[in-house]
Amino acid sequence: MVAEKFVDPSRYQPVSLPADPPQGAFPTLSFTDMGYTHGWNWSTVRCSMYGPIRDQPYGAIAYWQMFGSAHQFGIQALHADGSVRQVNYSIANPLFQLLCRKDDGMTLGFDF
Numbered sequence: 001m002v003a004e005k006f007v008d009p010s011r012y013q014p015v016s017l018p019a020d021p022p023q024g025a026f027p028t029l030s031f032t033d034m035g036y037t038h039g040w041n042w043s044t045v046r047c048s049m050y051g052p053i054r055d056q057p058y059g060a061i062a063y064w065q066m067f068g069s070a071h072q073f074g075i076q077a078l079h080a081d082g083s084v085r086q087v088n089y090s091i092a093n094p095l096f097q098l099l100c101r102k103d104d105g106m107t108l109g110f111d112f
Contacts, residue, residue, distance in 0.1 A: 006068025048100035
């Protein structure tokens with residue numbers, strides 16, 4: 001249901017609002033967390049196209065769309081049964097995508 005998001009380590013400390021670049025209707029930089037107050041936004045939404053990765057500086061890939069964390073081995077995720085469990089960075093991508101689906105009717109074990 002909810003999991004940690006990838007963040008560029010240079011953004012761990014929030015900058016003052018005037019220092020953030022201007023954000024259009026569909027921001028591409030997602031440096032702010034304005035999505036919490038302005039609706040859908042890449043700063044608060046992630047996709048499961050790729051598995052989770054460890055926080056690192058932005059690169060050529062759209063890391064800001066991914067789940068991630070500063071933890072050494074994986075992200076923390078809240079599951080629909082109320083449990084919070086670690087999802088390892090090494091999880092197979094097809095399994096991670098199934099974990100993120102709510103409508104497939106499958107039940108997964110917890111050894112991921």
